[in-house]
Amino acid sequence: MSIIFMDSFDHYTTSAQMQTKGWFTVAGGTGVPSTAQKRTGGYSMCGNGNLGAALLMTAVPNGTAFYVQVAVYLSGAQAITIIGPSGNPIDSNSYQCLVKVDATGVLSVATWPGPANIGATPAGTFRFNQWNHLQMKFVISNTVGEVEIYLNGALVLDLANQDTLSQSGSPATVTSLFFGSSYTQYYDDLVVNYNDADGINDGYLGDVRVVCLLPQTDAVAAGSNADFTPSTGTDHGALVDEATPNDDTDYVSSSTLNHVDSWEFPALGYTGDIKGVQMSLRAKKSDSGTRAIAAVTKPAATNRVHATNHYLGMTDYVYWKAIWDENPEDTEAWEVADVDGAEFGVKVTV
Numbered sequence: 001m002s003i004i005f006m007d008s009f010d011h012y013t014t015s016a017q018m019q020t021k022g023w024f025t026v027a028g029g030t031g032v033p034s035t036a037q038k039r040t041g042g043y044s045m046c047g048n049g050n051l052g053a054a055l056l057m058t059a060v061p062n063g064t065a066f067y068v069q070v071a072v073y074l075s076g077a078q079a080i081t082i083i084g085p086s087g088n089p090i091d092s093n094s095y096q097c098l099v100k101v102d103a104t105g106v107l108s109v110a111t112w113p114g115p116a117n118i119g120a121t122p123a124g125t126f127r128f129n130q131w132n133h134l135q136m137k138f139v140i141s142n143t144v145g146e147v148e149i150y151l152n153g154a155l156v157l158d159l160a161n162q163d164t165l166s167q168s169g170s171p172a173t174v175t176s177l178f179f180g181s182s183y184t185q186y187y188d189d190l191v192v193n194y195n196d197a198d199g200i201n202d203g204y205l206g207d208v209r210v211v212c213l214l215p216q217t218d219a220v221a222a223g224s225n226a227d228f229t230p231s232t233g234t235d236h237g238a239l240v241d242e243a244t245p246n247d248d249t250d251y252v253s254s255s256t257l258n259h260v261d262s263w264e265f266p267a268l269g270y271t272g273d274i275k276g277v278q279m280s281l282r283a284k285k286s287d288s289g290t291r292a293i294a295a296v297t298k299p300a301a302t303n304r305v306h307a308t309n310h311y312l313g314m315t316d317y318v319y320w321k322a323i324w325d326e327n328p329e330d331t332e333a334w335e336v337a338d339v340d341g342a343e344f345g346v347k348v349t350v
Contacts, residue, residue, distance in 0.1 A: 002201035003276045003323050004058045004066070004192045008210035009033055010041035011280070013244045018045070021280065021319035022056045031179065039071045039131045039188035040209045047180025047187065057192060059173035062140045062165065066194035068177065069135050069205050073186040074101060076128030085138050085174045096140045096174065097147060097164040101126045107157060109147045111164055118147075119159040125151065131188070133207045140164050140174055153207060191275070200325045205275050215241045215263035215344075223343045224298065227259035228252035237263045245282050247317045253286070254348050262298055262345025274334035279344050281320045285312040292350035295322030298343040304328035309349050 005022070012018050012033040015025070023031055023045075031053020034046035047053050060066045066085075085096050097111045097118075105127065108120035126132060132152060139146035145164030149157040179187055189210045195202040217238040226236050231251045233239075239250040240263060252261050279295040292309040310320035327334045 002193045002196050002198065003278070003325055004060070004194060005055065005321070006191045006210050006276070006278050006323075007045075008041050008212040009043045009045045009188060009190075010212035011214070011243050012043060017245065018053070020282070020317065021321070023053050024056065025053060034186060037073045037131075037186040037188075039073070041188070041212060044071075044073070044186045044188040045179070045190075046184060048184045053179050055177045055179070055192075057176060059175045060140075060194050061173050063144070064194055064196075065137055065139050065146070065203075066174065066192065067135065067137050067204055069133070069189070069191045069193075069208055071131050071133050071188045073131050073188075074126070074128055075184065076103065076105075085140065085177055097138065097145070097162075098178070099134075099136060099147075099149065107149060107151070109149075109157065109159060111162070118162050118164075119157055121149075121156045125156050133189075135204050135206070137204070138164070138174070150204065198325075201275055208275060209270075211268060211270065212243075213265045213268070214243055216266055217241060221264035223262040223264050223345060225260040225262040225296070225303065225343070225345060227256070228254040228261035228346075236261055245317065247282075255287075255291075257348055257350070260296055260303055260345060260347045262296055262303070262343040264343055265339075267340045268336055271336060274336065274339060276323055276325045277334055277339060278324075279306075279322045281310065281322070281346055282317050283310070283312055283320065283346070284317045285314055288314070290350055291348070293320070294347050294349045295320075296343075296345045296347045297324065297328065298345075299327055299329040299338050299341065302329070303347070305347055305349070311350070 015032040032046050033043045038044050097109055100108050104123040105125055106120050106123050107125050108117050110117050135150040137148040142163045142165040145162040147159045191205055191208050193201050215237045218235040230236055230239055236252055239252050281295055283293055285291040292311045294309050295306040297304050306322040308322055327338050
């Protein structure tokens with residue numbers, strides 16, 4: 001797997017929902033869904049306040065190249081942090097390196113301690129009051145660190161053989177990304193990936209959009225797996241189709257090992273290459289004892305169960321993500337027809 005995380009921000013309406021998926025507020029800042037500025041879909045993420053929001057993500061070892069594709073909207077006339085990979089998301093003084101935009105549209109990269117700039121673009125590079133798409137490469141190292149930045153497809157900064165390793169704690173992995181600073185800014189269509197051993201989705205993924213699809217009701221198109229028990233009625237899809245989760249209001253449930261529930265989804269409605277599919281499962285367990293679930297897709301005639309088991313806690317609903325960089329049916333790149341024809345769902349695995 002090379003994609004670590006993707007987000008369209010289109011299935012949130014509150015910051016609390018975002019926090020259950022790995023986002024959290026930092027140092028008094030907030031990250032909230034917003035309709036004020038939207039690049040694609042219905043929402044973006046608005047960062048507002050000191051340091052804004054942070055994403056806790058799969059750890060990437062120092063020395064490994066990882067990439068951040070994100071659209072950014074800034075109103076201008078302010079010095080502002082866009083993003084900074086860090087080993088400790090709670091302590092802003094332990095970031096590895098960060099990308100900034102000043103009031104003149106200069107994009108620059110700084111490292112800690114200092115902060116000390118290690119590179120900058122000419123004034124006017126970043127345009128305010130419009131969406132800008134950034135593709136950024138980071139390699140965290142004290143000798144061969146790298147930062148590359150593409151803005152709307154053009155290479156604007158290329159830094160090599162830099163010291164990008166924080167001198168405050170010097171963590172061995174990157175575990176989080178900061179978004180935001182002391183002013184209001186918007187982010188959309190976020191994808192994070194890294195170079196790993198399988199060679200899939202390594203490098204830059206391009207100017208991407210992230211599309212959010214929600215299950216369809218059985219009345220429109222019923223899934224072929226219906227082992228779980230509906231909390232009310234008989235329509236499985238209707239109990240899991242909310243953009244804003246209603247948690248205990250309606251749901252499907254099972255305590256039986258190997259039970260599977262899968263649902264049909266609407267067509268993408270787009271053409272083009274598909275880099276990967278991420279399924280977000282929101283679940284909890286209702287009693288003591290160990291219980292785990294896994295994401296399922298059925299691109300053809302067979303249920304394909306994701307390799308990751310998600311062990312559930314009680315009381316709180318939490319998002320669990322599963323990413324398929326390739327179609328597990330044929331281990332080839334996803335095509336639009338694959339996604340349009342697939343069911344997605346959940347299996348009780350433990």
